[in-house]
Amino acid sequence: MLTLFQKKVYKILQKIPKGKVTTYKSLAAGIGNPKAYRAVGNAIRKNPKLKTIPCHRVVKEDGSIGGYILGKKKKISFLKKEGIKIFKNKVGEEYILRSVCRTRLHKPRQE
DNA sequence: GAATTGACCAGCT
DNA sequence: AAGCTGGCCAATT
Numbered sequence: 599m600l601t602l603f604q605k606k607v608y609k610i611l612q613k614i615p616k617g618k619v620t621t622y623k624s625l626a627a628g629i630g631n632p633k634a635y636r637a638v639g640n641a642i643r644k645n646p647k648l649k650t651i652p653c654h655r656v657v658k659e660d661g662s663i664g665g666y667i668l669g670k671k672k673k674i675s676f677l678k679k680e681g682i683k684i685f686k687n688k689v690g691e692e693y694i695l696r697s698v699c700r701t702r703l704h705k706p707r708q709e
Numbered sequence: 710g711a712a713t714t715g716a717c718c719a720g721c722t
Numbered sequence: 723a724a725g726c727t728g729g730c731c732a733a734t735t
Contacts, residue, residue: 603732622717626731637716637732643716644733658717665716673716689723 603629607641614650614655617681619694623658637675643667661693
C-alpha cells in the first residue's frame with residue numbers, strides 16, 4: 599500500500615527529465631517538506647516500481663552518488679548512459695557536478 | 710504508542 | 723579523508 603507521501607515522491611521522481619539528476623533534499627523540498635529528505639530516501643528505497651521509477655537519478659546533496667538497490671556501480675553506469683558526467687576524486691570517490699543537480703522540481707513560490 | 714531503521718544532511722574532531 | 727554525533731522524517735516492527 600502506497601502512502602500519500604510515497605506517491606508524491608514517485609510522482610516527482612518520474613518528472614525528472616533524462617540527463618538530469620536531483621538530490622534527496624531537493625526532492626523533499628519539492629514535496630513541501632524540506633526536512634523530510636530521510637523519509638524520501640526511505641520511500642525511494644522501497645521502490646515498488648523499479649521499472650517505472652528512475653530512482654538512479656537521485657543523488658546526495660554533496661554530489662556523491664548515494665545508494666542503490668542494484669549497487670552503486672549499476673547506478674553510476676545508468677547515469678552515464680543517460681549522459682550524466684561522473685567525476686572522480688583523488689581517492690576515487692565518484693561524484694556529480696552540483697550544477698546538474700539543480701533540477702527544479704516543485705516551483706517554490708517566488709519570495 | 711514506543712522503539713528501531715535507513716538509498717540523508719550538517720557540523721565537528 | 724575518515725569517523726562520529728545529533729537532527730530530522732516516514733514506515734515498520
